[in-house]
Structures are given as structure tokens and as C-alpha cells.
Amino acid sequence: MHISKLVYVxxxxxxxxxxxxxxxxxxKQQSPKPRMRLKVSVVKEVFAPSEGVAVSYPVLKNxxxxxxxxxxxTKLQELFLGDSxxxxxxxxxxxxxxPSTYKSDFTVEQxxxxxxxxxxxxxxxxxAHGSPFHEVxxxxxxxxxxxxxxxxxxxxxxxxxVTGLLQGQYKERKEEINGFDDAIDTLEPDQSFVINDxxxxxxxxxxxxxPYSSGFPSFMLSWKxxxxxxxxxxxxxxxxxx
Numbered sequence: 001m002h003i004s005k006l007v008y009v010x011x012x013x014x015x016x017x018x019x020x021x022x023x024x025x026x027x028k029q030q031s032p033k034p035r036m037r038l039k040v041s042v043v044k045e046v047f048a049p050s051e052g053v054a055v056s057y058p059v060l061k062n063x064x065x066x067x068x069x070x071x072x073x074t075k076l077q078e079l080f081l082g083d084s085x086x087x088x089x090x091x092x093x094x095x096x097x098x099p100s101t102y103k104s105d106f107t108v109e110q111x112x113x114x115x116x117x118x119x120x121x122x123x124x125x126x127x128a129h130g131s132p133f134h135e136v137x138x139x140x141x142x143x144x145x146x147x148x149x150x151x152x153x154x155x156x157x158x159x160x161x162v163t164g165l166l167q168g169q170y171k172e173r174k175e176e177i178n179g180f181d182d183a184i185d186t187l188e189p190d191q192s193f194v195i196n197d198x199x200x201x202x203x204x205x206x207x208x209x210x211p212y213s214s215g216f217p218s219f220m221l222s223w224k225x226x227x228x229x230x231x232x233x234x235x236x237x238x239x240x241x242x
Contacts, residue, residue: 039062040060040061040062040063040110040115040141041060041061041062042058042059042060042061042108042115043058043059043060043061044056044057044058044059044106045057045058045059047080047081047087049087050087051099052099052100052101052102053087053101053102053103054102054103054104055080055081055087055102055103055104055121056080056104056105056106057076057077057080057081057106058076058080058106058108058117059073059076060072060073060076060115060141063141064142065142065144068141068142068143068144071144072139072141072144075144075146076117076137079119079135079137080104080106080119087102100123100124100125100126101122101123101124101130102121102122102123102124103121103122104119104120104121104122104133105119105120105121106118106119106120111240111241112239112240112241112242113140113141113142113239113240114138114139114140114141114147114236114239114240115138115139115141116136116137116138116139117136117137117139118134118135118136119133119134119135119136119137120132120133120134120135121133129212131206132206133205134216135192136192136193136194138236138240140235140236140239142239145235147235147236147239148189148190148191149187149188149189149190149191149192149193149200150189150190150191151234151235151236152200152230152231152234152236152237153229153230153231154229154230154231155229156189158229159186159187159188159189160186161229162187162221162226162229163184163185163186163187165221165225165226166184166187166202166219166221167184169219170183170184170209170219173217173219177209177210177214177215177217178210178211178213178214179209179210179214179217180209180210180211183208183209183210184209187202192204192205195240198220198222198223199220199221199222199223199224199225199226200220200221200226201218201219201220201221202218202219202220202221203216203217203218203219204216204217204218
């Protein structure tokens with residue numbers, strides 16, 4: 001089940017996911033004609049309220065609709081910073097010999113009307129290793145909407161079909177990744193994913209379907225496999241590929 005980044009930041013205990021590069025194009029027969037990319041400026045701000053905490057977050061500028069720009073930036077601050085006041089107490093009660101840290105950064109890609117932001121970082125609060133995290137946000141700069149996995153599907157019921165496809169791959173790779181029994185139950189509408197040349201890559205965080213030592217398992221759903229379930233007329237699809 002997808003874990004909210006906002007809750008994750010507030011409590012510093014949830015585990016997030018894998019850093020994945022996304023080229024961003026679709027099957028050749030569906031690729032749009034080349035067109036000029038929208039000009040959007042992204043400024044990096046750093047929130048560092050205490051020692052060991054440095055959270056980089058994006059601020060979008062020069063959007064055509066100023067109200068949309070404000071709404072997007074407000075949402076991004078909520079996602080990246082969560083309950084920012086809690087950072088001020090991040091070091092209370094920590095082991096001075098092994099101080100806690102929270103470091104994050106981001107990269108940005110633009111695909112037509114979609115700004116895709118990759119947030120990544122690591123939280124360390126003692127123990128053998130830190131907790132790396134990665135989130136991918138798909139933002140429509142025309143209306144400020146943050147799209148989710150389910151926004152690409154024709155019907156909500158298609159989540160069950162896609163889940164079945166993943167379960168088949170998981171059974172084949174379970175031994176390879178040392179996966180847990182019955183790890184993939186039902187994909188959520190906000191399942192973590194990335195778009196790439198081959199299709200949609202579904203990824204899971206450490207401990208979600210396999211132990212930490214297995215890394216960040218991901219599974220590719222090719223465009224051929226899922227084209228019957230993708231809504232090519234959806235706002236998300238049109239904004240990304242047209």
C-alpha cells in the first residue's frame with residue numbers, strides 16, 4: 001500500500017522508495033509530433049531548521065496562471081516539508097555519538113504540460129543503515145492537478161487487472177528478490193510508478209514486498225500488456241504525451 005509522504009515526513013519512520021530515471025516517451029505509433037517545451041522555471045529552496053536537516057524543495061515560477069502557480073507551490077511545500085515544525089525537534093533525545101540526519105534533493109523533467117519531479121533522500125535515526133526514500137510527482141502546469149497512477153486507467157476496476165499482471169511477475173521473481181508471501185495484494189490508486197519508453201514501471205519501497213537487503217523491487221508493465229486499460233483520452237495521458 002502506498003505510504004503518504006506527508007505522514008512519512010511527520011513521523012520519520014516510514015520507508016519510501018527507489019530512485020528511478022524516467023525518459024518519458026510512449027510507443028512510437030502514439031508519440032506526439034515534436035513541439036516546443038513549455039517554459040517553466042524551477043527554483044531550489046532549502047529548508048534547514050536544525051543541524052543535520054537539509055530539505056531541498058522546488059518552487060515553480062513563470063506559469064501562465066498565477067493562481068495555479070501558487071496552488072502548485074503550496075502543495076509541493078506540504079509534500080516535501082510535511083509538518084515543518086517537527087523538524088525543529090528532530091535532534092531531541094538522539095544519540096550524540098550517532099546523530100540523526102534528514103537530507104533530500106530533487107530533479108525535474110518536463111513532458112509537454114507535465115512537470116515530473118523526483119524527490120529523493122535519506123533519513124538516518126540510528127541503527128545499521130538509513131532509510132532512503134524516493135517519490136515521483138506528476139503535475140499538470142495548466143490546472144495544477146497532481147496526477148496519480150489510477151488517473152491513467154480507463155476504469156477503477158482495472159486496478160485489479162493490473163494487480164494480477166504484477167502478481168504473475170512477482171511469483172516468477174519471488175525467490176530472486178527474497179519476497180514475502182502474498183506481498184502484492186491490491187494496488188492502490190496512488191501506487192508509486194514511473195513512465196518510461198517501455199511502459200509503466202511499478203516500484204515498491206524496502207519492506208513493502210521484500211526485506212531491506214533486497215533493495216527496491218520494480219516491475220515493468222509494457223505498453224503492449226496494458227494498452228487496453230490505459231485511457232489515452234484522459235487528462236493525464238493527454239497532458240504528458242500531447
